[in-house]
Amino acid sequence: MTALLPEAPIFKATGVGCRFGGVIALDSVDFQVGPDEIVGLIGPNGSGKTTLLNVLSGIYRASSGSLEIDGKPSRFKSSRRLSRDHGLARTFQNIRLCPSLTVRDNVLIGMHSGFRWYDALWTGGRGSRERRSVERVEEILEFVGIADKRDEIATDLAYGDQRRVEIARALATNPRLLLLDEPAAGMNPREARVLVDLIKRIHDEREIAIVVIEHNMNVVMNTASRVMVLDAGLCIAHGDPKTVSSDPHVLEAYLGKRFRDA
C-alpha cells in the first residue's frame, strides 16, 4: 500500500480530524496527493469525503492533525491563500455558480488572484491584463467545451454544462491541484463518459493533479490511479482501483455485512 504513495506530495495530511460539536466528521485520516496523480475518494454518504475536501481547501479548519502543502504547514491557511499561493482549486458538490452572471463572468471570477483591487481604478476593465484574462477564459471555455454558451446566464444551462462551468472556473485559477466534489452527480451515462475524458485531459494536457470524490464507479475506476475509501471518518481501504473494489471492508461499508464474503 505504501508503495503507491507519491514520492514528493503536493499535499500531505497526517491524522486529520474534524469535528462539529459532538459529531466526528473526520476521525483521523492520512492523505497525500502527488503532482501527477488522480486520486479517487469514495465512501458511503456521510463518511466524511466532502469534509475532507473542505478541510483540504481551507473552508473548514481541521480540529486535529497536520496539513502540509508544498512542504509548508497549511492547517491555518485561508482558502483564498491556498488558491492564490499554492494553486489549489475546487468545485462544489451542490453546484455553486454565481446565478445571475454569464458563463464568461463566472469563469472570470476564477482569475481574480492575479489582480489587485486598485488595478481597476485606472484601467477600468480595459487593462492589458484584463484583456489577456478574457482571452484565457476563451481558451478554457473551448477546452471544457462550452465556448458557444459563453454569454448565457450560468444557471440557465443544463446541469452537466453547469458542472463544466464550475470546472472551467476552477481551471481559471491556474491550479496545480484540482479538487472535484462529485462532478458526475446528476449526469446521465453519456455525460459522465464525456466527463471522464475531460478529467483525463485536464490531467494529461494541463498537468494538474486531481482529487475526485465520486459515487459513479465508472468515473472513479476509469480515471483514478489510486483510490481511497472513507467510512465514518476513517480510511478503510486504500490502493489501486481494482484491489479496492474487491476489498471486503469496502463491500461491507457499502452493502452491509451480509455481502462481505459473498
Add this chain to the structure above:
Amino acid sequence: MLSFVPRPVIRVAAVALLVYAFLLPNLVQPYTIRVAATILVFTVFATGLNLILGFTGLLSFGHAAMFGAGAYISARLMLDTGMPLALVILVAVGGSAVFGLLVGLTSWRVGGDYLALITLGVGQIFYLYLNNANEVTGGATGLPGIPAGTFFGWDLSSIENVYLFILVATLVATGFAWLIGRSFLGRSFLAIREDEVIARAHGINVPLTKVVVFGIGSGIAGLAGVLQVLLLGFVGPATFTVDQSILVVEIVLIGGMATTFGPLLGSVLVIGSTEYLRSLADYRSMIFGALIVLILLWKPGGLVQILGIGDTRAGRFRSPFSLFRRTGSRPAAVEPVAEPPAPRAVPEEVRS
C-alpha cells in the same frame, strides 16, 4: 418594455437627452433647474450606494452619514479656508471615503441584517452629532452662507452654472461607477454578493474588497454631499437624517441594483415625483413601498430591467437583497433519495 425599440434608436435618444440636459438651463425656469440639479445630486449619492448595495449586496442603511460627511467637510473648508474648490472636493471625497472605510470594517464581523442595523446606527449617531456639535457643525441651525466657489475659473454663483457643474460631476461619477462595474473589481463585488465561499475559494480577498467598496461608495456619496452644498449654499442636519438614507435605498432599488443608469432613473422617479406630485405626498411611501416589493419579487433590475434599456446584473430575488437571505453557506440542494423498494405484495393464497 422598450425592448422592441432598436438599440441605435435608444442610443440616439440617450445622446439627445444628454444634449437636452446640457441645454436645460437655457430652456426652463430656475425652479426646474433646481429640481433637475437635486435629481442629479441624488443620482451621484445613489451611485455610491449602488456599488455597496447593488453590486456587493451589503445592506447600508446609514449612507446619509457619508453624504453628510462630504457636505460638512466641504462646507467647513469653504467657510474657514480659501482652498480652491478642486482641493475642497478632493478632501471632502477623501474624508468621506475614510469614514466609509471605517464603517466598512464592521463588515468583517457582521453581515446581512446585522450590518444593516450597524449602518443604521451609524447614520443615527452621525445625525445626532450634526445636530448637537454646535461649534463644529452649527447644531440644528447648520452652516448658512457658504460662499459660492469657482472651479478653475468657472464661476459657480449662478444656479445655471451650478447645475452644469453638477451635471458634469454626475457624468464623471456615473462613468467611474460604470468602469468599476465592468472591471475585475466590479466582478469581485458581484461574486461576493452571489456567494462569499466561492469568492474566497477563487482567490478573492473578501474582507478587503468589502472595505474597499465601502470606501469607494462613500467617497462618491461624499461627492454628492459637496454638490449639495454648492447647490444650496447651506448645510443643516435635516438633510442627513435616517429618512434620507432610506430614501436613497429606495432610489437604488427602484432604479435597479447593479446597473449603470439605475441611480439616475430611480432618482428621476423618486425625487421628481416628490417635487412635482406634492398632492400625492401622503401616498408616496405607500406607492414606492409597493413598487419596491414588486421590483424585488419580479424585476430586481428595477426600472432599467422594466424598460429594458441596459444590462442588468441585479441578481435574483434571493441574492441581491440579503434581508431575506441567510449569510454564510447556502442550504444544500435537496438530493434525490432513492425510495426504499416497496414490500412485495404477497398473494392471498400463499398467505393463508
